[in-house]
Amino acid sequence: MGRTTEGDAMAGSAKVYELRIYRVVPGKLESLVARFRDHTDQLFAKHGIKPLGYWTALDEPAKSSTFIYILEHPTREAAAANWKAFQDDPEWKRVKAKSEENGKLVEKIDSTFLTPTDFSRLPRV
Numbered sequence: 001m002g003r004t005t006e007g008d009a010m011a012g013s014a015k016v017y018e019l020r021i022y023r024v025v026p027g028k029l030e031s032l033v034a035r036f037r038d039h040t041d042q043l044f045a046k047h048g049i050k051p052l053g054y055w056t057a058l059d060e061p062a063k064s065s066t067f068i069y070i071l072e073h074p075t076r077e078a079a080a081a082n083w084k085a086f087q088d089d090p091e092w093k094r095v096k097a098k099s100e101e102n103g104k105l106v107e108k109i110d111s112t113f114l115t116p117t118d119f120s121r122l123p124r125v
Contacts, residue, residue, distance in 0.1 A: 014075065019111070020111050032106065
């Protein structure tokens with residue numbers, strides 16, 4: 001097995017990771033965490049989206065306003081296709097609408113695609 005180069009990952013032909021940071025509406029972090037725990041995580045699995053973990057911060061100001069997770073995707077193309085299927089899913093639309101009956105939960109989402117360095121301790125494909 002050869003090494004994957006950064007260019008390969010950027011071209012979408014190698015496994016990629018997606019770092020997602022949610023800036024949460026004040027007072028809504030617990031509702032967002034509950035939505036992920038009770039619904040979103042299962043819907044991700046349904047659509048081939050593989051979460052590696054979910055995090056909240058230990059210290060303020062991020063503690064009450066930030067939700068972070070990392071996803072693993074086989075390729076950039078797969079990520080795009082899986083996200084589209086997820087966002088088009090009627091069940092996701094229902095869950096999102098229900099969870100936001102009293103207002104939006106998220107102010108801003110930052111998404112960054114990542115490729116591991118050659119010295120990362122992640123399994124190589």
